[in-house]
Amino acid sequence: MMNIPLNITKTIHDWLFSIMPEGVASITEMVIIAIVYLALFAVAGLYLVLLERKVAAWFQLRLGPNRVGPFGLFQTMADALKLVSKELTSTDRIDKFLYNLAPYFVIVTALVALSVFPFSKQFQAFDINIGVFFLISISSIGVIGILLGGWSSNNKYALIGAMRSGLQTISYELSVGLSILTMVLLTGSLQLSEIIEVQRTGGWLILQGHIPAVIAFMIFMIAGTAETNRAPFDLVEAESELGAGFHTEYSGMKFAYFFLAEFINMFIIASIAVVLFFGGWLSPFGITEGITWFPEVIWFMIKVLMIIILMMWFRWTFPRLRVDQLLTLEWKYLLPINLVNIVVMAIIIWLNWTI
């Protein structure tokens, strides 16, 4: 039996190419894919917000949103509608151009990073051979948006938040990159689909790589949480210190972009973790290996949700770090451990001790 999603995309592809010249058809196809991605992840972001609120309520002995729609399922949709219809206010004497540009930086980089993920064997927009490298570089651009937003909004709280964001993201980028590199050493490929293929035969990479892989996973989770500016590393928007941090002066849809980007970034971090450590869309123990019609994207989503819930658990349990403690953690602990970890991983691979 043929794979249904593949069938549909193939039909559309053939149809487009039959009615248009090749160049126009490929551009149209790209636009369609972009729109599908945008719609998909805007909705995914909204439902992650809902999930966060539900998880928070669960941790905090509350019920969470339960009024709009069954189980509050339309709550975040309603919130988004409200945000769209709100007035875009701004403070006096702002740098208008940068102020308006900042939210787009954040949201666009978040969405672009999604394009290289292999959600299943067929569901991947770009399977480029430097996928990991692409991810690291794209995710570092997002911080520019936060810096610009904080700087241009003529507010000292926003400025402090933006400064904190800058030093936090730049520091933790190193740990994210190095822990990803540890796993790249193991797979010998930068291409995300190939990294997953390696795990089809050898088992999940977190098991293949012995202790170094487990350490890399832990470091990746810590650094990844820090990179998405989530608690316990949410100094950027520490509400008890800075009000709302860098997006204090944003309202309406521009605020929503920042907000949505945070959740999409969380999704990205969780997706990287799933691809690099937990076998991506591969089923655990190959239980749905033989079933050709089974949408493997379900496995991917289940794993991603697990990691996201773990990150939410962090957020609703831990207090926030102080800015110097944040930097101490990175430069004095995570980075040295990471460097040693890479060497250990290299030795393991050299001695061929992988499972």
Next chain:
Amino acid sequence: MEQIVNNSFKTQEYFVNMGPQHPAAHGVLRLLLTIDGEIIKNVDPDLGYIHRSIEKMCERDSYQQVVHLTDRMDYLSSHINNEAVCLTVENALELEVSDRVKVIRTIISELTRLASHQLWWGVMGMDVGALTTYFYAFRDRELINDIFEETCGARLTMNYNIPGGLMFDIHPNFVKRTKEFIAHFKTKLPEYDRLLTGNIIFQKRTKGVGVLTKEDAISFGVSGPVARGSGFANDVRKYHPYSAYDRVDFNEALFTEGDSFARYRVRIMEMWESMSIIEQLIDNIPDGDYNTPTKAVIKLPKGEFYQRVETARGELGVYINSTGTKNPYRVKFRSPGFSNLSVLNHIAKGAKIADLVATMASFDFVIPDIDR
């Protein structure tokens, strides 16, 4: 060349208005911060945003009415504030209240202290970034408020005290429900420890932060849990007992480190001690009148009267100057929050913004108490 480099990397101190509308100020406290980067150079508290002239209003009111006004100072220990005024008036009139009143006042004072410390614990966690603590604290605080509501009809600003005793007797369920609450909270207080006290991030955020030495605590007139965190033993309940505190056995929570974590532990320990005090008293509330009738118009004899009590925040002193009429000539409240705030600039200098927030949380400010 050097000039250019120096000019382009010149740092500049700047002012930030923390408050009057700020999440960490717990009210309308305005702190004028002088900041160099993240480092605080100076903290200048600016009061007056919730000033209601309570002391002046007292001069216009009868002594029964003065009691009600004190609810609105430190609203989290409203019962203890009421008690302070009532004790002052009773002392001035040389009015002996029954044992029953003394014991009930003590029990409700300790319940108020528990409720106040629970709220502080929730907010302390929230200020250092752990939002879940707030909901845990409020879960347990609700039970205390329910007890109050059943007995006197109000949950926060209770007005249960009047000069001469209490407004009405305790509800028949009071003893049972208080016991139930103590049994419940004894299982929940260790949960507080598991969630926040042992957390490594929380300890890093509070240990060695906002250190207040014993000498400074004494010279700034700091009182309450803040002073006891610095090793300054000053519990009014212990050293100048009032109501029924002379007949209960309890330990004064005392730590010597003087940092935010010590103040935190003082309050956690005080919660245990409060429960122990209530347990000692709840089973043998003596029979008797709940009120010693006074004249409808109370006239204090000519003179000055002073009484101090231990609220959840420290030592509250009530000074009444009477000229023998039905109104006080002058009323002065020595509120714990005001003296405690005075030390903030001293210990926050050189700290980070986040440290200031953690320190303020450990001081447990109630702004209407500072700004009467």
